[in-house]
Amino acid sequence: MRKYFFFILSFLLIGCGQNTSQNINDAVETVSVDPALEHGADFSGVWTRDNGAGAQAHNSSWSREIPDMTPWAREQFDVHLPTFGARAVAVADTNDPVYECYPPGTPRIYLHPFPMEILQMPGRILMIYEYDGITRNIYTDGREHRDNIGVTWMGDSIGYWDQDVLVVETKNMRDDTWIDREGVPHSEEMTVIERFQLRDENSLWIDIEITDPVALNTPWVTSQAYQKTDWTIEEFKCMDNVNFAAWEDQILEYN
Amino acid sequence: MKRVAFVLAVFAFFTLNAHHGAGVYDTTAVIDVTGTVTEFQFRNPHVLIFIDAENEAGQSVNWSGELTSRNRLARQIQENRPQWTNDILEPGDTITLTGNPAGNGSPFLRLIRVETSDGTVLIGPDQSPAEEY
Numbered sequence: 001m002r003k004y005f006f007f008i009l010s011f012l013l014i015g016c017g018q019n020t021s022q023n024i025n026d027a028v029e030t031v032s033v034d035p036a037l038e039h040g041a042d043f044s045g046v047w048t049r050d051n052g053a054g055a056q057a058h059n060s061s062w063s064r065e066i067p068d069m070t071p072w073a074r075e076q077f078d079v080h081l082p083t084f085g086a087r088a089v090a091v092a093d094t095n096d097p098v099y100e101c102y103p104p105g106t107p108r109i110y111l112h113p114f115p116m117e118i119l120q121m122p123g124r125i126l127m128i129y130e131y132d133g134i135t136r137n138i139y140t141d142g143r144e145h146r147d148n149i150g151v152t153w154m155g156d157s158i159g160y161w162d163q164d165v166l167v168v169e170t171k172n173m174r175d176d177t178w179i180d181r182e183g184v185p186h187s188e189e190m191t192v193i194e195r196f197q198l199r200d201e202n203s204l205w206i207d208i209e210i211t212d213p214v215a216l217n218t219p220w221v222t223s224q225a226y227q228k229t230d231w232t233i234e235e236f237k238c239m240d241n242v243n244f245a246a247w248e249d250q251i252l253e254y255n
Numbered sequence: 256m257k258r259v260a261f262v263l264a265v266f267a268f269f270t271l272n273a274h275h276g277a278g279v280y281d282t283t284a285v286i287d288v289t290g291t292v293t294e295f296q297f298r299n300p301h302v303l304i305f306i307d308a309e310n311e312a313g314q315s316v317n318w319s320g321e322l323t324s325r326n327r328l329a330r331q332i333q334e335n336r337p338q339w340t341n342d343i344l345e346p347g348d349t350i351t352l353t354g355n356p357a358g359n360g361s362p363f364l365r366l367i368r369v370e371t372s373d374g375t376v377l378i379g380p381d382q383s384p385a386e387e388y
Contacts, residue, residue: 091279231330235326236300237299248279251361251363252359254361254362254363
């Protein structure tokens with residue numbers, strides 16, 4: 001818990017000390033939108049996970065077997081203490097960064113069982129994940145990756161249309177997130193390719209390929225399925241976990 | 256007023272609680288606890304219900320149980336069950352909580368089912384999976 005508050009404190013201090021938005025804006029080239037790039041399918045709407053659709057992802061990982069990890073990754077995996085999977089520990093004993101309110105990163109965000117909203121607009125697709133209000137901008141205006149602004153939690157996503165399939169490539173992600181909820185690590189060299197397609201107007205299928213020359217010997221290929229709902233995206237903030245943790249501590253400390 | 260029944264059971268409704276994997280609860284046991292609501296916290300990440308229930312010695316014990324998130328319950332995640340709101344339970348209501356007990360024997364539950372005194376099931380299967388033995 002103390003670590004958590006230090007994290008918040010350091011965030012506030014950094015936030016007060018400098019304004020980096022100007023630098024970021026300078027780094028983004030303004031690209032005029034080519035109407036020819038704006039085709040494909042309409043993914044607009046609120047989507048919730050469809051566990052019965054046959055996707056390879058399950059509640060806590062991208063496959064039932066652990067991926068083919070390098071010794072570098074295996075070493076980290078062995079000291080990670082997840083709350084899910086064969087090596088699950090109690091929340092009080094975990095070192096899963098998400099329990100300290102760090103963003104889950106891409107693609108792990110899809111393993112958290114909350115809906116997401118997709119908004120499509122010229123040159124850009126905005127993904128709003130209910131979990132912690134996380135957003136991702138996927139630029140479809142033909143721009144390249146921004147390789148000059150360092151790494152971020154959710155990465156830097158660009159997309160293009162392969163007929164009615166939206167292909168999204170995400171790079172430049174921080175290496176302190178896990179790929180799944182069972183403790184599989186990755187490096188800053190990870191690339192995530194997502195292929196979004198509609199199976200029918202209410203069924204969204206996402207094929208996902210995770211490559212990482214530092215962490216994975218072979219690409220981790222998987223999929224996730226969603227169905228459209230009439231829900232609205234509600235607030236769900238990780239900060240609320242602090243209250244919950246206090247309740248859960250009472251269980252462990254009960255005499 | 257009180258009925259605390261332990262049973263070994265394998266039950267597949269655990270997706271209600273996606274926050275945890277293991278460790279705190281004994282997921283091989285399911286119990287029923289009937290009592291009077293003392294507090295209802297309709298919030299994320301887990302809705303919490305507190306009840307006073309008598310133990311076998313006739314003493315009042317405050318039990319609490321966790322459900323899934325406010326957001327999920329408010330979306331009516333199960334057919335034939337009501338959509339949850341912040342007044343679906345109020346202090347003084349008599350209810351039966353069914354769930355996995357804490358592994359250390361403390362009065363905490365990972366809830367699988369909630370039933371009111373008039374027999375309305377607010378969440379979970381029609382019948383309680385806890386069977387006395």
